[in-house]
Amino acid sequence: MPFSAIDRLLRVLGRGPGTSNLPALDENNRLCRALDQNRPLSDCVFTVLDTELTGLSARKEEIVSVGAVRVRGLAIIPGESFSALVRPNIPLPKFSTLIHRITPEAIAEAPPLHEVLPGLVEFCKGTLIVGHHIGLDMAFINRACRRNHGAALANPCLDTMRMAMLWREQRSPSHYERFSLNISYVLADLAEEFKLPRFTAHDALGDALQTAYLFIYLAKKIARNTPLTLKELFRAGQSWRWYM
């Protein structure tokens, strides 16, 4: 249910920031603010998330599918996953169908995003969110959250693309490589390079799983067999993106 103009006005006037019309979202944000950054990564619960879009612009485009999988104790739990097709409000452009293979017919019966959102929020509740170039996905999700529920997700996010850069830097300190043109940070290329098990690319759940494999790979490689805390990981990658 979209926020009415009056609700938005009320929120600005009195009800304070962060409160929404969705209790799960409020609880999520409360939990995330209480998160202890000094705990080792293996104690944290993560949601590895990926979305497929009609296009790349967060302003104009929309989500067509969401996939997410749980990581706990730095192990993937495939039994806990979230996956949904979403019917966008704008027509599905052909070039995007060519990428993610989701046809207009496939989503004709799918629920709109505001019906999918509460389930996703529930799934992410109190966890850290991980994704490949997660900023883009979060921009879409948060835009929808703000519009429908009046508040964005406060979950701290980790970007596996940044982690991959960090790991490359750690592994080969030579500065040449960093500017090499051959280096790709595309998810599939990284999976190939690190010899990960492969999953269907451009399928939201498949990409989420692929990202999860990449995430536990990088987290353990960067940690080098010593417990790594969130704080240390953030400090190690100076330019971490924080989406609060």
Place this chain on the structure above:
Amino acid sequence: MDTGIQPAGYDSIITFLEGTLPFSDLDRPSLIRIARHCLVDFFPAGTRILRRGVTEVDGLYLIQKGAIRLFHEDEGVLVDIRTDGASLGALSLFNGEKAALDAETVEDTFVIKIPRERFFEATHLNPSISRFYLKSFADTFLSKAFEEMRCKPAAQHEDHDLHVFSNPVGGLISREPVSVPFGLSIQAAAREMIRQNTGSLLFREPSGEICGIITDTDLRKAMALGLDLQAPAETIMSTPVESVDASAVCFDALLTMMSRNIHHLVVRSHGKVQGVVSSHDIMLLQGRSPMSVFREIASRTTIAGLYPLHDSITPVIRTLVQQGAKAGNITRMIAILNDQIISRLLELMLGELGPPPVRFCLLLMGSEGRREQTFATDQDNALIIDNCGVDFLERAAETYFSAFTERMVGHLINCGFPRCPGDMMASNPAWRGTLNTWKGRVETWVAAPEPQRVLASSVFFDFRGVYGHKDLSENLRQHVTSACAGKDLFLRYLAADCLNARPPLTFFKNFMVEKDGAHRNTLDIKARGLLPFMDFARVMALYHGIRETGTLTRLDLLHQAGHLSRDLYHEAREAFEFLLHARLMHQLEQMEAGKKPDNRIDPASLSALEKRTLREAFGVISALHGVLRETFRLNMG
């Protein structure tokens, strides 16, 4: 969320399980039930996953991608390398024990873990899973680097260990209790124990009530303390006597002994003393010990009583294998037990037929001579009769021994040693003769090598004396050694014959198997694998005047004398022992499945590691041939 329509995260796990034995046989609902609870974990290269005897295994590890090394850290032995699709920890799960091996990743490895409870739920619902794992334990040659076998429960033999928990003590009693009245001296008691051939002696009161016991240990103590041997035995007697009811299980008896720190218990049934049971009797139950068979052989007093003993060797061998004995030692043990049977048989036969007119010695040839026999051993024996020089004695000897050997062969067949297809048996006059006849035969073989003779002699040259006057066989061996020295032509002929046996590998190092017939796709491990080693060792031993007959001993002596390089010696030794072991395990399995043992192995039934080891073992043959070519200058010919 409706999992029927939407894809779920564990779909990837299901896809993996569908392509992985033994889960590929399960139906989809079973797979879903397992997949929902799996974890995916990642271990960077060099991570220790399991520590032997320390790590509690909490689930089955399936390798999704990567490689894991299994090894024994203490002994520095690599057991296996497992890669994609293989599993880890099943054995420990079934046993409920800590990890049986050390495991470390050699590559970055992704592992799918099925939690313990889910695994057992799945095995409970799908017995095919446990069958798969238990079968693979029992089937694979336990020889995986000879070590892994120790931890393998051969499924059908688990009941061995359970005997202790199920057998009543009463069943162990084989003889009446040996008891004496009070008042004996220590020395008289000891004498009584020797007379009765027992390790313990009971003392009874005039009323017949048993009230004390003396054991070997007590006598030892008496000696150590310097007690007067004429002192009454009561001074060292243990009293009261600990007893156990005949219906109690052996395990309880063992516990009683352990808690009291004693080794003998009196077994009573309805208040009446039935006999004495010792801790040794109970330990024997846990697996057949070679000692017990040994004793059994010696205790047989009739020839027919010897017939079934050959069968009791199989469980002994299984026990030895479980305890981790190497093939070389096992075949030596088989040889000793078979020697015992043959010696006992001849003893009993001499008692029946009366003493022979002249001295003689029974020779064993071929694998028995080399002490390398496994189960499928036929008779290869010969007889040396002492030179007597007197015509009538010779004729008497001939009459006696032709009857004697004919009977012997028959008895041996009944004992489980089949007739030799080539008729190389002492009952054949060609394989019987006086010492001088034998010496003449050796001379002929060596002087003018002919194909028929080379084959005959190759089996003969592994002879050793087993019963009778062994100085006759020593004398003949001496003659063989000196006859072969300098007979280059004969030895070159023998060596050239060795080279005819090419290793059974194709150009691309695949196994060459029989292309058709009843033995299609099998590999004769004896003819193709073991014989080249034996032939090599034999011809080199003859050339260098080595008198030993065992292949491993020959190789060892060749190496010590500097005729075989260190590396090649070790390779040959290990390869031979591996092949011998593979053959032994193959036959053991056949025997236990009630089949007739043979030497035909199906390479497809081997694991990747075994195939690799087998291939390498065959590869050694080419190197040995190289040595032969050089020693006997066969390159020119």
